[in-house]
Amino acid sequence: MSPSVAIVGGGFGGVGAAAMLHREGYEDVTVFEKADRVGGVWQRNTYPGAACDIPSHLYEFSFAPNRWSRRYAPQVEIQAYVENVARHFGVLDKVRTGTEVTRAEWDEGRRLWRLETSGGPHEAEILVTACGQLSVPQTPPIPGLADFEGPAFHTADWDHSVDLAGKRVAVIGTGCSAIQVVPAIQPRVAQVDVYQRSAGWTLPKMDFAYSERAKGLLSRPRLRRLDRAANFLFHEAAALALTRRGPLLKAFGQLGRLQINKAIEDPELRRRVTPTDEYGCKRIMLTDEWYPTLTEPNVELIAERIETVTPGGIRANGVERPVDAIVLATGFASHDFVAPMEIVGADGRNLGEEWAEVPRAYLGSSVPGFPNMFLLYGPNTNGGSGSVVYTLEAGIGHLLAALRELDRSGADRIEVRTEAAAAFDRELRAALAETVWHSGCTSWYVDADGNDPSQWPWLWSQYRRRTATLEPGAYALDAAEPELVEVGATP
């Protein structure tokens, strides 16, 4: 049996899933992508300075190695990579761009998913969501923002028609996006006001362009694998440090502090950029440019709470600073997962309602009551270190394991058992409580009630191992009763 598969999302997850399905001989695959091209966050985040902060030889599919220009590839190169992978593995022919899936409902009688899309209805036996965790930009509820008279846009919706040269620009937020944008625009704008709500810890990025010789060496399979393994081990060590809060985390913290003190002499600026929370609680930001940029004469770091945006500026702590443009580097609605798509499973169970308290999924992949559905980069599959592409590949491996099991058993329905999902969730929550992410800070990992639908509290090698096969007894497989055919009956 080769089931029909519908994949929602054409980023790394959706393209990777369609490519890996193709490699396994599954061709009845349709990928729905609401944008006009594949790429996901990498086609959307085109802000100046956008680049990866995970080494590119780890931020690629193991089955599709690339010749990268530098250690941390810029956005344009990563976007081209996703498109090349899609082309090479025959995915482009299966993608419906400009098509948004608004609803998916499980049809128990027919054992398939009925999709409502902006391009009309669609049916598939298997539903794969590959919607990403950082795809819905978050506009902060700052008073007056709507009345600002100049251009104001989110980093994920960069308005390239606005020429910032010689302008006074405010950047709100000091997360991973902001620390890339500010150094990129600072040399050509008149002034950058950076509004910081709380500071985050950093680590030197040590980025560099590969020489032709290095590129040549890295194109040799053995050396490339060695480089990837070294990067992977470093990130596993970091994952261990973050989840166990061991001595390595303290050492990283000292490096972060050293980085600040080396770049910034002014004690007041040092104080403002030095976080008060534990190292690693928020996502650690890799940068070589952030602190030196903050010392430039046309940059001001404002660490006071924004009171209001006025038609011509921003007021914080009673001081109004006029600006010509506002950049919102304020992150994403990362806990919405598949939203705004509505998913209705068996017995009319609504995924949004099931997840009202906190999104949960067995191995981040499957949810009881939602048969034949697999989530990629689902709840609790994000890390404080490691490559999302590696995680996606492991998650796709889980989907393939399920499809193989359906094929082997002759079943047409697979659903994770409630007890297996509940046991996994207990194990997960207990482990999360020990991690640095729950040591008390604001971050996109943990919501205001302390719920964490984001983080994986173990090593990534463990995620890969656990998802590679179906744990015995975790899933219920079922074959539909064959329909009764009355031989010779007249219609």
Ligand code: NAP
């Ligand atoms: P983020 O890390 O969530 O940062 C958002 C920033 O906006 C924070 O500084 C936050 O302050 C601030 N903020 C949010 N709401 C605010 C408000 N109402 N008023 C004032 N400030 C507000 O978002 P991001 O920088 O876009 O990064 C998100 C994630 O995307 C990263 O953690 C990373 O995983 C990924 N990313 C990766 C790369 C890469 O190189 N691979 C690049 C960019 C992004 P608080 O800290 O106080 O909440």
